[in-house]
Structures are given as structure tokens and as C-alpha cells.
Amino acid sequence: MNADEITIRPISADGSDLAQLLEIEKLSFNQTDAWAPEDFNHWLSVNPDFCIAAEVDGRVVGSIFGRIQRYRLNIGSCAIHPDYRQRGIASALLQELGKRAKAFSIHQMDLEVRASNTGSQAFWQAMGFEQFKVSPAFYPDGEDALLMHIKI
Ligand SMILES: CC(C)(COP(=O)(O)OP(=O)(O)OC[C@H]1O[C@@H](n2cnc3c(N)ncnc32)[C@H](O)[C@@H]1OP(=O)(O)O)[C@@H](O)C(=O)NCCC(=O)NCCS
Numbered sequence: 001m002n003a004d005e006i007t008i009r010p011i012s013a014d015g016s017d018l019a020q021l022l023e024i025e026k027l028s029f030n031q032t033d034a035w036a037p038e039d040f041n042h043w044l045s046v047n048p049d050f051c052i053a054a055e056v057d058g059r060v061v062g063s064i065f066g067r068i069q070r071y072r073l074n075i076g077s078c079a080i081h082p083d084y085r086q087r088g089i090a091s092a093l094l095q096e097l098g099k100r101a102k103a104f105s106i107h108q109m110d111l112e113v114r115a116s117n118t119g120s121q122a123f124w125q126a127m128g129f130e131q132f133k134v135s136p137a138f139y140p141d142g143e144d145a146l147l148m149h150i151k152i
Helices: 018-028 037-046 089-103 118-126
Strands: 007-010 051-056 059-069 072-080 108-114 130-135 145-151
Touching: 007 089, 018 037, 018 059, 018 072, 037 059, 037 072, 051 089, 059 089, 072 089, 089 108, 108 118, 118 145
Parallel strands: 072 108
Antiparallel strands: 007 051, 051 059, 059 072, 108 145, 130 145
């Protein structure tokens, strides 16, 4: 997919993206991990500058959410509609997130990923993230989280 077919833009503050985000969430995560409307609204209220959508043909096909935690940017969610994966959309979202982080003088990003989510780990590794810690029983079902970070 050409970069010019993807529009990267802020998530709408008026809630008009929410239904599409929830649909992607349902297709991307199990019930425990999928964000509810309150989660999206919370992250949007914390750092709207770091809540970004990818649109193709006028449809939201993915998003990334970050928030500033002291000197670093924590990525809380990144999900792409299954029909649009492996076309460079998450990479484009991450690139925009990094650009915005640098504009806020932030030079580190981090995230948690399920130990069993090897596909996503491969994505973050391909983007230059490195694992630096394991957080035992981080998830409600007892699974460990791998903590990954990148300097930007
Ligand atoms: C992980 C996810 C966000 C990646 O989105 P994407 O738009 O498909 O990623 P990109 O197309 O930008 O991938 C860039 C590179 O990452 C790597 N990559 C991406 N997904 C991968 C996978 N499932 N397995 C192995 N490598 C992968 C590839 O090297 C890819 O480059 P290539 O296509 O040229 O080989 C997407 O698969 C997703 O939404 N997964 C479900 C939700 C999730 O687990 N989110 C992360 C929570 S921590």
C-alpha cells in the first residue's frame, strides 16, 4: 500500500471515530485486553496529541495511543484492522507518534506486550524496539508482559 493512500490524522475528539475503533479492537484483542469506550475516552483526555488514526478510503483502519509518562512516551494500544495488516499502516502510525514525541522533547518510547503475542513482538522488533524487562503476571489472566523500549 502506498503511503499516499493512507491518511494519518488525530483521533476525533467528538467521539465520531469510536464505533470504528471498537470494531477493530474486537477483531484484534481478546475480551480481557480489548479497550472499552471509557479506555479510549480516558487516553484521549490525557494526551490527545498522541492519539492517532489511520484512514484508508475514508474508513478508520487502525490507531495508536500514547501518553507521556515523565520523560518517556508509553504506548497503550496499537491495532490495525485484520484486512489491512502488513501493509505498513502500523509503521506509519508509529512514525507519526515518534515525530510528535520528539516535538515534545521526548526521546524514548515503551510498551507492554503479552509474552504469547509473538506477531506483535516481531512488529515492535522490526521497528527497533528491544525487550528490557519481563513483568510477571502483568495481565489479569496471569500472563507475563514483555516490556520493550526504543530510543528515538
Ligand atoms: C502488530 C500490528 C499492530 C502490526 O500492524 P501492521 O500494520 O500489520 O504492521 P506493518 O505492516 O507496519 O509491519 C511492519 C513490519 O513489522 C513486521 N511485522 C508486522 N506484523 C508482523 C507479524 N504478525 N509477524 C511478523 N512480523 C510482523 C514485518 O517486518 C513488517 O514489515 P514487512 O511487512 O515489510 O515484512 C497488527 O498486527 C495488529 O493490529 N495486531 C493485533 C493487535 C496487537 O497485538 N497490537 C499490539 C499490542 S502490543
